[in-house]
Amino acid sequence: MSVYIHNCSTISVLDSFEQGILNALDSNSRKLIEPEYRQFIPPALLRRMSKVIRLGVTPGLKMPESNHVKGIIVGTGVGCFDNSIQFSKKYIHGQEGLLSPTDFIQSTDNTIAGQLGLILKNNGYNITWTHKGIAFENALIDAMLLCNEENCTVLVGGVDEHISLFELEHSTHDKWTGEGSSFFILGTQRTNARAKIEACETLAIDNNIENTVNLFLESNKLNKPEIILYGNSFLSATEIPVSVMGINVFNYSAVCGLYLTNPAFAVHLATDIISNQQEAAKHNFTANSILVVNNFNDTDCGFIYLSKP
Amino acid sequence: MSIFVTGMGVISAIGNNVEENLKALLNSKGGINPLTSINRMRKPFIGGQVKLSNNYLLNTFSISDAKTPHRSTLLGLKAAREAWGNRTELNGIRTGIIYGTTIGSIDIDDELLEVLVNSSEKEQKVSYAKIHEPNFGTDFIAKHAGIKNNRFTISTACSTAANSIMTGARMIKAGKLDRVLVGGAECITNYTLNGFDALMLYSNEPCTPFDNQRKGLNLGEGSGFLVLENEKSVSACGSEKLMRLTGWANTCDAYHITASSPEGAGAKLAIEKSLQMASIKPEEIHYINAHGTGTPNNDSSEYAAMHAVFGDDIPDFNSTKSFTGHTLAAAGSIEAIYTILAMQHNAVFPTLNTKVQMEEAKQKPVLELKHKKINKALSNSFGFGGNCTALVFEK
Numbered sequence: 001m002s003v004y005i006h007n008c009s010t011i012s013v014l015d016s017f018e019q020g021i022l023n024a025l026d027s028n029s030r031k032l033i034e035p036e037y038r039q040f041i042p043p044a045l046l047r048r049m050s051k052v053i054r055l056g057v058t059p060g061l062k063m064p065e066s067n068h069v070k071g072i073i074v075g076t077g078v079g080c081f082d083n084s085i086q087f088s089k090k091y092i093h094g095q096e097g098l099l100s101p102t103d104f105i106q107s108t109d110n111t112i113a114g115q116l117g118l119i120l121k122n123n124g125y126n127i128t129w130t131h132k133g134i135a136f137e138n139a140l141i142d143a144m145l146l147c148n149e150e151n152c153t154v155l156v157g158g159v160d161e162h163i164s165l166f167e168l169e170h171s172t173h174d175k176w177t178g179e180g181s182s183f184f185i186l187g188t189q190r191t192n193a194r195a196k197i198e199a200c201e202t203l204a205i206d207n208n209i210e211n212t213v214n215l216f217l218e219s220n221k222l223n224k225p226e227i228i229l230y231g232n233s234f235l236s237a238t239e240i241p242v243s244v245m246g247i248n249v250f251n252y253s254a255v256c257g258l259y260l261t262n263p264a265f266a267v268h269l270a271t272d273i274i275s276n277q278q279e280a281a282k283h284n285f286t287a288n289s290i291l292v293v294n295n296f297n298d299t300d301c302g303f304i305y306l307s308k309p
Numbered sequence: 310m311s312i313f314v315t316g317m318g319v320i321s322a323i324g325n326n327v328e329e330n331l332k333a334l335l336n337s338k339g340g341i342n343p344l345t346s347i348n349r350m351r352k353p354f355i356g357g358q359v360k361l362s363n364n365y366l367l368n369t370f371s372i373s374d375a376k377t378p379h380r381s382t383l384l385g386l387k388a389a390r391e392a393w394g395n396r397t398e399l400n401g402i403r404t405g406i407i408y409g410t411t412i413g414s415i416d417i418d419d420e421l422l423e424v425l426v427n428s429s430e431k432e433q434k435v436s437y438a439k440i441h442e443p444n445f446g447t448d449f450i451a452k453h454a455g456i457k458n459n460r461f462t463i464s465t466a467c468s469t470a471a472n473s474i475m476t477g478a479r480m481i482k483a484g485k486l487d488r489v490l491v492g493g494a495e496c497i498t499n500y501t502l503n504g505f506d507a508l509m510l511y512s513n514e515p516c517t518p519f520d521n522q523r524k525g526l527n528l529g530e531g532s533g534f535l536v537l538e539n540e541k542s543v544s545a546c547g548s549e550k551l552m553r554l555t556g557w558a559n560t561c562d563a564y565h566i567t568a569s570s571p572e573g574a575g576a577k578l579a580i581e582k583s584l585q586m587a588s589i590k591p592e593e594i595h596y597i598n599a600h601g602t603g604t605p606n607n608d609s610s611e612y613a614a615m616h617a618v619f620g621d622d623i624p625d626f627n628s629t630k631s632f633t634g635h636t637l638a639a640a641g642s643i644e645a646i647y648t649i650l651a652m653q654h655n656a657v658f659p660t661l662n663t664k665v666q667m668e669e670a671k672q673k674p675v676l677e678l679k680h681k682k683i684n685k686a687l688s689n690s691f692g693f694g695g696n697c698t699a700l701v702f703e704k
Binding site: 001072077079084087088091098099100101104105107108109110111113114115117118120121122123124125126127128129130131132133134135138141142145148149202203204300 | 351409411442443444447457458459460461462463464465466472476479480483485499500503504506507508559560561562563564565566567574575578692693694695696
C-alpha cells in the first residue's frame with residue numbers, strides 16, 4: 001500500500017521553509033526559524049493562536065495542493081500541552097470569577113487539524129494522532145490508508161513545539177531538544193511525484209535495532225535501502241550507530257533536534273535527496289531508496305521507507 | 310468484507326460492566342449526581358462518576374507497575390479487560406489496539422498538575438515526565454492484553470473513541486489487521502470541569518438533551534472498549550459475532566473551533582457518508598444514538614443534521630448522556646456499546662429528564678423505554694475542532 005509525495009513544507013531550526021531541507025542543511029542553527037505567519041493565516045485568527053498552532057497550520061497552508069485534499073491528518077506528541085499548563089495555572093492559582101476559556105479551547109490536540117480544516121474550508125476526513133514519539137508514524141499510516149481507500153490526495157504532517165519543561169538536562173552536540181513542523185501532500189498518482197513511500201510501520205524493538213530493521217524489510221518485502229536516516233524522537237539511552245547492516249547512517253535528529261514528531265523532518269529530507277540528486281550528491285547523499293529509522297525510546301521504533309517514484 | 314464486533318466492555322456512572330449498564334438503561338436509572346471526592350473543586354458540580362475508587366481498581370488488577378496509572382487508564386483497563394476476555398496472542402492473527410483520551414491526550418491528573426504548576430523548574434521536569442504520556446494508556450492496556458505491535462493513540466476531543474472504532478475497522482478492511490481492540494477512556498478532572506464551565510456549557514442540573522430549555526452538559530467518566538475482528542480471526546479465535554459494523558465516516562464541520570454550524574454541515578455529511586458506505590437508505594435506520602450533549606448549540610445543530618438526512622420522520626433517537634454525562638473521549642465507544650445493546654435487546658432506552666420539544670424540532674427524542682425491533686442503527690459522535698463521526702451497526 002504505497003503512496004507518492006507530491007509536495008512538502010517544513011518549519012525547523014534550518015531555513016527549510018524557504019528552500020527545503022537539503023539546501024539549508026549546512027546552516028548550524030538550534031533556534032526555530034519562523035516564517036511571517038501573517039502571510040498565511042488570517043490576522044483575526046492569528047492573534048488568538050498559540051505558537052504550536054501557528055507552527056502546525058502554516059506548512060500546510062503554504063502548499064497550494066492543500067486546497068484540494070480529501071483529508072487532513074496531524075501527528076503530534078506534545079500537542080497543545082503548553083496551553084493546558086496555562087489554563088491549569090489560572091484555576092490552580094485561584095483566579096476569581098469567570099475563567100477565560102481560550103487556553104482550554106486551544107489545549108485539545110486536535111486544534112491544529114481542526115484549524116486547518118477551518119481555514120481550508122475542508123469538510124473531509126480530519127484526525128489527530130498522539131502516540132508520543134511515534135505519533136507521526138501513526139498519522140502517516142492513517143494517511144496512506146486514506147489515500148488508497150479514496151484514491152485521493154491527503155495533507156499529513158507532524159508538529160511539536162519546544163516546551164521549556166521538556167529541555168534536556170545535558171545537551172550534547174547530537175542530542176538537544178528541538179521543535180518543528182513538517183507537512184506533506186500525499187497521493188496515489190505517480191505523475192509529478194517527488195518520492196514514493198513504500199511502507200510505514202511501528203514495531204516494538206526486537207532484541208536490537210538491526211534485527212528489527214530486518215523484520216520490517218522482510219515483512220514489507222523491501223530491499224536493503226541505500227541510506228538510513230536515523231534519529232531519536234525522544235530520550236534514548238543508546239547512541240546512534242554509524243552504520244546499520246553495512247548501510248551508512250545519517251543522524252537527522254542531530255540536525256533538527258529531539259522532538260516527538262521529528263521523523264517527519266527526516267521524511268522531508270529523504271524526499272529532497274530522492275528528488276534532487278544533484279544537490280544530494282554535494283552532501284554524499286546519492287540514493288534512490290532511503291529508510292527513516294526513529295528510535296523513540298529504546299522500546300518502540302518507527303520505520304518509513306522511501307524510494308524514487 | 311464483514312467486520313464483526315466480538316467483544317464489549319464498559320464502565321460508567323451507571324455500572325461497572327456491560328450487564329450493570331444494560332440493567333440501568335432498561336430501568337431508567339441515571340448516574341448524574343453531585344460530584345464527590347474531587348479535591349479543590351472551584352464550586353460544586355454535578356456529573357456522572359464511576360463508583361469504583363482508584364485503589365479498588367489497582368487492587369483488583371494487582372497493579373504494581375513502577376508508575377501508577379492515572380484514573381482514566383484504570384477505567385480503560387477495566388473496560389478493555391471485559392471486552393478482551395481471555396484472548397491470547399495467535400500466530401497469523403495480526404492484532405492491534407487503538408485508544409484515545411482527551412485534553413491534548415494528556416492524562417491529566419489534578420494532583421500532579423498542581424505539583425507541576427507550583428513547583429520549581431527542576432521538580433517540574435520530573436512531574437512533566439510523569440504527566441505527559443499521551444501513549445501511556447495505550448501501551449499500558451496493550452501490555453495487559455498482550456498486544457505487542459500496532460499500537461495507536463488518537464485524540465479528536467469528544468469524538469475520539471468513535472474514531473478509534475472507525476480506524477480499527479478501516480485497518481481490518483485494508484488487510485492490515487485481523488483483530489483490534491478499540492476504545493477510549495476519560496475521568497473527571499478539575500481541568501475539564503473548569504474548562505466547560507469557562508465555556509459556559511456546564512449545567513448544574515442533570516442535562517436535558519434536545520429539550521427546549523436545555524442548559525448545558527454534565528461531565529461523566531468511564532470507558533468503553535470493543536473488539537473488532539474479520540472472518541479469519543473470528544474462526545481462528547472462536548469468537549462470538551455480536552454485531553456487524555458496516556458503515557463509518559469522519560468529516561470536519563469547518564465552521565468554528567468549538568461550536569457546531571447551525572445547519573450541522575459536518576454531522577450531516579458524516580451521517581450521509583456512513584449510510585452510503587453501508588449501502589442503506591435513511592429509512593432503513595431504526596434507531597439513532599445521538600451525540601446529544603444537552604448544550605443549546607450541539608442539540609440544535611445535530612437535530613438540523615438529522616432532519617436534513619432523514620426528513621420529518623427522523624428514526625427514534627435518544628441521548629444516553631442523560632444517564633452517564635458526557636464522557637468526552639470515551640463517549641463514542643460507550644455509546645457504540647449502548648447502540649449494540651439496544652439492538653440486541655430490541656429496546657430504545659429513554660432520554661432522561663427531557664420534557665419540552667425543541668422549538669425548531671418536529672419531534673422529541675424517545676423519553677420512555679420503547680421496545681421495537683432494531684436491525685440497523687446509527688451512533689453519532691462530534692467534537693471540538695469540528696470533528697464529526699458516524700458509525701452504522703447492523704445485525
